[in-house]
Amino acid sequence: MRKTAVILCLFLAAVILCGTAAAEDRVFTDSLGREVMLPAEVTNVAPSGSLAQIVLYSFGEENFVTISSALKEGERHFLADRLDNLPVTGSMFGSKATMNPEEIIAMDKKVGIDVIIDVGEPKKNMAEQMDDIQEKTSVPFVFITQSTLDSIADSYLTLGEMLGQEERGEELAEYMGGIVSMYEENMEKIGDDKVSAIYVTKIDGNAVNLLGHNSYHAEILDGIADNIAPEAVAGSGLGDQYTMEDIFQMNPDYIIVSGSGLFDHDYYNEIMGSDMWAALPAVQEGRVIESPADAPWAWMGNPPASHRLVSILWLGNIFYPDVFDYDLEEKVKEFYSMFYNYELSDEEYAEMLKYSTGNAEQTASSPAPVLGVLAGLGAVFLRLRR
8 A cells, every 4th residue: 555655656746747847848939930849938048140139139138148249349339248258159041151060069058048049031941951950959949030121020029929028029019110100101201202312331442332222131221212223133231333433323312321330430431532422412412421330230231130220210310301200319319228228328329420410511521623523424424425
């Protein structure tokens, strides 16, 4: 009788232990439709790639046990200090993919990874690749889609569910979704009366890189303006290379130029100090505006994650102030507080947007020089003769 009682107690204990272990795991369905077993409480997350790192940060720096790449100057300025001391795990997909099973296994032993997340545009065979590396490492891999403006709000709801931070996910989704809705409503009012613009991502002498239309990276530029650069060929955020002759042919209403680093204005200064560029009406009339870079990421979206929504607030107010009618400084500071948990100072705002408002005062240092005008006209003439 005593032996039977002991066996029964052991059996009940085993049942209780099994039930407890089962309660510690849960099934999560990612954006690829994969069912992934996760801990009941997810606290140790490793991002795969820059987009995942950007999106995850809005849920709090305490979620990170690794980072996808070493921090740049702007990231160190705006992001929590502890991230700079975390190990780097790299990215599973893209041209800079560096993740491999052996390193993941070693990193898991070192920091204890609950899940590795990748965020972005779903690609062919991605589900099979994630299943394969998950099987080899015994570390859960999750993919969350965020490839267009319309997918941003849902991505935050999905990530909030995965992290067990549903309330924060809903807060971010409502805020981001609100910006997108405002943008869509206002652009309906603008209709066909959009300004023309180009986005200069790099200048190297007579070679100028522009972000072409219909590219993954140009979604906001294509929507908020008439992006008159040719259709994109390259898939990178630097776009395609053109000459100054091409720029004269385009003759945009606005020239958006990328900042060259945190609080650095090299490309802007090059345009405004050049006799050649000074032949363009946009330069003469102060319609060259600089897009903040490394603040902590490029406002125009390289990489094209949800942080680029700040460029909607910015460009909308510059291009169409009667429609996007609000205090831009107030909106930008609100974005930084919500998205980065960072309170932007008046001085930081002023320096970041030093050349970003398109004021008439922001003109070339002298009226369009004769040499610049002649050079521009000559370039156009030669182009037409070909």
